[in-house]
Structures are given as C-alpha cells and as structure tokens.
Amino acid sequence: MTALVIAEHDNQVLKPSTLNTIAAALLCDPQVHVLVAGQNCAAVAQAAAQAAGVSKVLCADAPQLAAGLAEASAAQVLALAPSYSHILAPATAFGKNIAPRVAALLDVAQVSDIIHVHSPDTFDRPIYAGNAIATVQSSDKIKVITVRTTGFDPVAATGGTAEVSSVDAVADAGLSSLVGRETTKSERPELTAAKIIVSGGRGLGSKENFEAVMTPLADKLGAAMGASRAAVDAGYAPNDWQVGQTGKIVAPQLYVAVGISGAIQHLAGMKDSKVIVAINKDEEAPIFGVADYGLVADLFTAVPEMVKQI
Structure with missing residues (x-):
C-alpha cells in the first residue's frame, strides 16, 4: 500500500x-x-512534486476546494482513501480540522500528534502536556494520522521528480461555505516556521511594555514574536502569537523567553527548541528547568541591554 499526505x-x-x-x-x-486540493493550485502541486521522497502528486482543482474547508477537503480525501494504507496531515489548525472528519467517516481511530514512527502500525505521541510519551498501535486497515511537525525534520524542498496527476474533484455537498476571512500581514517570519522566536509573558505587565521591550529584540534578531497564554489572555499580544499546549507548537533554533514563568502548558509548546534562553527575575521559575541559558534579572533592564549588545 501507499501513504497519502494532505498538503x-x-x-x-x-x-x-x-x-x-x-x-x-x-x-x-x-x-x-x-x-493538493484547492483552486488554481498548480504551482503548489509542482512544489510538492519537487519534495524529496514523493512518488506522485494528486491535484484536485475546483472552486469548492479553494478555502480548504473541512467538509469539502474530507470528502476529497475520502474518495481516494481506499487506495492508501496511511493518510497523514500536519497537526496544525489545517490538519486538525480535516483529519478527524476523515477518520470518523472511515470509522477508524485517529492517531493524533505523532512524534515518532516505530513501524507502519506503531507510533509515539505525547500525553499529559508532553510529560509522558504514549506508544500506540493501530490495527485499522487505513490509519489516519496527524503529525507534530516539530518531531520530524523536513524533507528537502527540492530535488524530487514526482509526476503530477489531476484527479476529479468531488461534488460540493453544500455543507459549509466561507463567509469571509480576516488575515494579518507581517514582515516577520511565520511563528511555526521561524528559526528564531522571542516570546513574552505576563511579567511584561502591559501591552505597551510588551511592544516596547519585545519589538526591538525581535527586530535585531530577525525573529518571530510569540507569547504565553497568560500574556495573550491579558491582551498583551494577539491570539495567533500564543505558544503552548493550547497554542502553537514550535521548535526553532533559538527560543528567547522573556518574563515567562514556564507553566507546564507553555513548556509543552516550546521545549523541543534547539537552544532556549530564559530571562526572569524569579530564580525559581520553572522555565529555568528547560533553559540552556538562564538570566535572573529584571527584564526591563536586561532586554534593552541585550538589544544594545547585539
């Protein structure tokens, strides 16, 4: 059999x-x-064909697939499912929206958020906010899986020579439609793909302080900006900056945590970062337990000084 990845x-x-x-x-x-399911997505299909290890790219191009809605996308996957032993999607908002619906319609148990593959039917996935790793085995004929992207190094984006084939798009069932979309544009790297992330917590005290302290540091490092849930809940930063169990899972080369105590839910989202730097005035803060470099200092003094030195 063959594995199918939902792009x-x-x-x-x-x-x-x-x-x-x-x-x-x-x-x-x-x-x-x-x-690759979408509309006018030929460029995406060609990019997927160049990815290392890909044998074939299936391109379903139709207006009802343009928005990536779960109902239409799941129906498209379902039409192809009998030919595959594994159906995988990234454990992002996109994948988490589609994969459970596919699993339910196939009447199989989804294997969520895998971080390691032991064999075609046995996988590791984190539980209890990453404090334990469960090894799970699936006996389902078709295995529907979401992949924690930080657990696997990406394949090369170029070098592949897969063929691109068009497949018939499924009819629109009319179950949902896109009413509108509000997007924010930023010159900073995307949080989940950034190599450097500077993240602020409740210790910054206010939205104004967050911007005044964190923005210069991010600018100097060319970093994406993140935040703890406490900072997001307090209104210091937008929701899409949230890092943690209920936010985004990241694993950059460098993660700088400023004014973040290190609650277990936050650590679950960033502890796989290659190098972690923590700045906090509380020397007992849990964040120091995972940090490679820790600075016990007043962030309002330390961070501006760092910016000057960089």
Missing part, C-alpha cells in the same frame, strides 16, 4: 508543515503520494 497550502505556496509530514509518511511507507 497544507494557500493555493499559491506549499506550507513547510507539509515537508515534515512527508518525512513522517516515508517512515510509514516508502511510497508517498501528496494530495
């Missing part, structure tokens, strides 16, 4: 999360196909 994209660009998911799929089966 995450915006009809123009293939999202990096797809490359991590392909890496996981290759450990399940050496034959990997990628489904």
Whole structure:
C-alpha cells in the first residue's frame, strides 16, 4: 500500500508543515503520494512534486476546494482513501480540522500528534502536556494520522521528480461555505516556521511594555514574536502569537523567553527548541528547568541591554 499526505497550502505556496509530514509518511511507507486540493493550485502541486521522497502528486482543482474547508477537503480525501494504507496531515489548525472528519467517516481511530514512527502500525505521541510519551498501535486497515511537525525534520524542498496527476474533484455537498476571512500581514517570519522566536509573558505587565521591550529584540534578531497564554489572555499580544499546549507548537533554533514563568502548558509548546534562553527575575521559575541559558534579572533592564549588545 501507499501513504497519502494532505498538503497544507494557500493555493499559491506549499506550507513547510507539509515537508515534515512527508518525512513522517516515508517512515510509514516508502511510497508517498501528496494530495493538493484547492483552486488554481498548480504551482503548489509542482512544489510538492519537487519534495524529496514523493512518488506522485494528486491535484484536485475546483472552486469548492479553494478555502480548504473541512467538509469539502474530507470528502476529497475520502474518495481516494481506499487506495492508501496511511493518510497523514500536519497537526496544525489545517490538519486538525480535516483529519478527524476523515477518520470518523472511515470509522477508524485517529492517531493524533505523532512524534515518532516505530513501524507502519506503531507510533509515539505525547500525553499529559508532553510529560509522558504514549506508544500506540493501530490495527485499522487505513490509519489516519496527524503529525507534530516539530518531531520530524523536513524533507528537502527540492530535488524530487514526482509526476503530477489531476484527479476529479468531488461534488460540493453544500455543507459549509466561507463567509469571509480576516488575515494579518507581517514582515516577520511565520511563528511555526521561524528559526528564531522571542516570546513574552505576563511579567511584561502591559501591552505597551510588551511592544516596547519585545519589538526591538525581535527586530535585531530577525525573529518571530510569540507569547504565553497568560500574556495573550491579558491582551498583551494577539491570539495567533500564543505558544503552548493550547497554542502553537514550535521548535526553532533559538527560543528567547522573556518574563515567562514556564507553566507546564507553555513548556509543552516550546521545549523541543534547539537552544532556549530564559530571562526572569524569579530564580525559581520553572522555565529555568528547560533553559540552556538562564538570566535572573529584571527584564526591563536586561532586554534593552541585550538589544544594545547585539
């Protein structure tokens, strides 16, 4: 059998999360196909065809697939499912929206958020906010899986020569429609794909302090900006900056945590970062337990000084 990866994209660009998911799929089966479902998405299909390890790209192009809605996307996957032993999607908002619906319609148990593949039917996934790792085995004929992208190094984005084949798009069932979309544009790297992230917590005290302290540091490092849930709940930062169990899972080369105590839910979202730097005036803060470098200091003094020195 063959593994099918559901590509995450915006009809123009293939999202990096797809490359991590392909890496996981290759450990399940050496034959990997990628489904690109969207509208006017030929460029995405060509990008997927260049990804290392991909044998074939299936392109379903239709207006009802343009928005990536769960109902239409799941129906498209379902039409192809009998030909595959594994169906994988990234454990992002995109994948978490589609995969459970596919699993339910196939009447199989989804295997969520895997971080390691032992064999085609056995996987590791974190539980209890990452404090324990469960090894799970699936006996389902078709395995529906979401992949924690930080658990797998991405395959090379170029070098592949997979063929691109068009597949018939499923009819629109009319179950949902896109009313509107509000997007924010930023010159900073995308949080889940950034190599450097500077993240602020409740210790910053206010939205104004957050911007005044964190923005210069992010600018100097060319970093994405993140925040703890406490900072987001307090209104210091927007919701899409939240890092943690109920936010985004990240694993950059460098993670700088400023004024973050290190609650277990936050650590679950960033402890796989390659190098962690923590700045907090409380020397007993849990964040120091995972930090590679820790500075016990007043962040309002330390961070501006760091900016001057960089």
